[in-house]
Amino acid sequence: MGDYDIAIIGAGLGGVYAMHRFTSQGWSVVGLEGASDVGGVWYHNRYPGARVDLDSLDYCYSFSEDVWRSWQWRERYAAQPELLGYLNSVADRLDVRRHFHFETWLNAATWDPARRRYDLTTADGRRLSCRFLVLTTGQLSAARKPGFPGLDRFRGRWVMTSHWPQDEVETAGKRIAVIGTGSSGVQTISTLASEAEHLYVFQRTANYAVPAQNRPLDGMVQKELGDRLPVEREQLLTDTAGGVRIPEPQHPMSHYPTAERDAMLVSQWETGGQGMNSVFLDQGRDPQVNDIVADFVRDRIRGTVRDPAMAEALCPTYPIGTRRLCLEIGYYDAFNQDNVSLVDLRDDPIVEITETGLRTRDHHHEVDLIVFALGFDAFTGAIDGANIRNGQGITPTDRWRSGPRTRLGMMTAGFPNLFLPTGPGSPSVLGNLFLQNEYSIDWIADCIAHLDEKRYASIEASEAGEAEWTAHVAQLAQGLLRLGIDNYMVHVSDDGSRTFIPYIGGVRRHVASMREAAAGNYAGFDLR
Numbered sequence: 039m040g041d042y043d044i045a046i047i048g049a050g051l052g053g054v055y056a057m058h059r060f061t062s063q064g065w066s067v068v069g070l071e072g073a074s075d076v077g078g079v080w081y082h083n084r085y086p087g088a089r090v091d092l093d094s095l096d097y098c099y100s101f102s103e104d105v106w107r108s109w110q111w112r113e114r115y116a117a118q119p120e121l122l123g124y125l126n127s128v129a130d131r132l133d134v135r136r137h138f139h140f141e142t143w144l145n146a147a148t149w150d151p152a153r154r155r156y157d158l159t160t161a162d163g164r165r166l167s168c169r170f171l172v173l174t175t176g177q178l179s180a181a182r183k184p185g186f187p188g189l190d191r192f193r194g195r196w197v198m199t200s201h202w203p204q205d206e207v208e209t210a211g212k213r214i215a216v217i218g219t220g221s222s223g224v225q226t227i228s229t230l231a232s233e234a235e236h237l238y239v240f241q242r243t244a245n246y247a248v249p250a251q252n253r254p255l256d257g258m259v260q261k262e263l264g265d266r267l268p269v270e271r272e273q274l275l276t277d278t279a280g281g282v283r284i285p286e287p288q289h290p291m292s293h294y295p296t297a298e299r300d301a302m303l304v305s306q307w308e309t310g311g312q313g314m315n316s317v318f319l320d321q322g323r324d325p326q327v328n329d330i331v332a333d334f335v336r337d338r339i340r341g342t343v344r345d346p347a348m349a350e351a352l353c354p355t356y357p358i359g360t361r362r363l364c365l366e367i368g369y370y371d372a373f374n375q376d377n378v379s380l381v382d383l384r385d386d387p388i389v390e391i392t393e394t395g396l397r398t399r400d401h402h403h404e405v406d407l408i409v410f411a412l413g414f415d416a417f418t419g420a421i422d423g424a425n426i427r428n429g430q431g432i433t434p435t436d437r438w439r440s441g442p443r444t445r446l447g448m449m450t451a452g453f454p455n456l457f458l459p460t461g462p463g464s465p466s467v468l469g470n471l472f473l474q475n476e477y478s479i480d481w482i483a484d485c486i487a488h489l490d491e492k493r494y495a496s497i498e499a500s501e502a503g504e505a506e507w508t509a510h511v512a513q514l515a516q517g518l519l520r521l522g523i524d525n526y527m528v529h530v531s532d533d534g535s536r537t538f539i540p541y542i543g544g545v546r547r548h549v550a551s552m553r554e555a556a557a558g559n560y561a562g563f564d565l566r
């Protein structure tokens with residue numbers, strides 16, 4: 039397939055932008071994508087009800103006024119078809135599709151220290167090489183696959199939300215099981231409830247879901263934002279935690295009289311969205327403060343779900359915001375329908391899948407369709423899937439037994455010219471991934487230009503630079519309630535020690551650190 043300056047793995051929202059940015063710079067660039075087209079997460083997650091949980095006006099590209107004006111967002115939270123349509127439209131506008139090889143899965147990438155290049159092999163045996171390898175594979179892309187005994191003998195159909203089939207999946211009038219109640223489960227349950235003859239929801243852990251308060255968008259708001267796009271964008275980069283326009287907490291809860299505190303919670307409920315995570319400055323660290331916010335949401339669940347036992351089973355017991363908050367449109371209402379049952383796996387675990395359904399310890403549920411919404415092998419799954427090896431034959435995650443180690447969430451020591459934009463140690467899943475991909479890829483482009491100008495062949499995180507950033511990431515996460523709760527953002531080592539994987543310092547501090555490193559001749563990196 040040839041020798042390139044840069045290989046980009048993945049044609050999702052990061053890959054599309056990376057291809058545009060790098061080819062604009064005049065480098066030879068190739069993209070490999072396993073799917074048959076662009077879209078990444080929005081290509082694969084086409085399950086009924088799939089929708090973004092950040093505001094559409096934040097969750098889109100902001101690097102170009104032309105691209106901004108080319109698309110009119112219809113809803114506060116865009117649904118998957120609109121997001122996929124957007125990514126296709128941008129890919130056409132930027133003319134990047136022709137540089138990607140679709141249905142092409144990277145099987146292995148090995149660094150050759152003598153040639154200072156990666157040699158890549160695809161699953162169908164093609165070979166290519168590149169100086170720089172950029173993984174825009176996303177943090178939530180490698181699916182957690184169902185491993186339930188008996189699945190192979192099930193005579194109905196089974197699907198995964200994370201890789202929803204392209205062909206029609208018949209749901210109307212079917213008996214359907216959904217296993218998993220994270221963001222994907224919550225969204226698809228809410229939609230399937232109105233289509234299924236009967237819907238069985240298999241829940242292992244109840245999660246918090248707050249109203250999305252979705253609504254049609256006023257085109258004028260988007261136009262006005264577009265009129266001041268560069269200023270708005272710089273403000274998101276330098277003055278926000280998540281790269282989104284969500285008001286940030288100003289004071290600890292104790293600052294407010296009780297009536298004002300309660301009014302703030304009601305107001306946030308009515309506003310909708312992820313803001314329920316950050317009403318008070320100390321709700322992520324103080325269990326008592328957190329409990330007041332959590333109780334507010336639990337009371338709303340009890341006020342919505344009419345069957346008290348079911349309501350109780352749907353009430354989460356962990357601190358709110360310590361796992362990703364789900365946004366709901368009719369989720370709890372669905373449990374008031376006669377055709378929706380909740381199977382609480384804490385009381386009655388799944389034993390096996392049979393020819394006709396699912397057997398829990400106490401019951402057999404006959405179904406036609408099983409929907410697995412089991413989530414992802416987050417952060418490391420896609421890196422491992424790429425099978426990248428350095429000159430010593432080890433993979434990046436071989437060095438991460440006691441938690442991921444990176445410099446700025448961008449590179450890991452021992453792997454020259456391998457970039458992991460939005461990787462572990464960056465804000466990543468805590469914020470706006472469009473914006474983070476843009477600034478990370480801009481940083482990589484500037485970095486490669488700098489290497490070329492100064493005639494360096496390679497860059498990698500230095501051991502000291504990596505250790506410093508990894509310690510900083512861990513230090514900021516100390517005392518977070520979320521560090522103590524099992525979820526995909528926490529790495530648990532064999533010795534039981536826990537590492538919070540993303541950077542809690544926020545976009546503003548991350549951007550400042552990235553800019554500082556670049557201005558200081560890539561401090562914390564070895565240039566050779």
Ligand code: N01
Pocket residue numbers: 089090091092178217218219220221222223225241242243362383411412413414467526
């Ligand atoms: O995955 P999850 P997700 N038996 O890991 C259950 C983004 N996203 O795909 O909690 C039974 O949150 C598991 O149970 P438990 C968003 O960042 C965004 O839903 O481990 N159950 C859990 O309920 C989100 O946070 C949108 O006890 C099993 C569920 O499967 C992230 O993706 C939409 C099980 C997995 O939940 C991941 O969300 C969708 C088993 N063996 C996703 N194994 C937007 O809105 C797992 N589970 C943009």
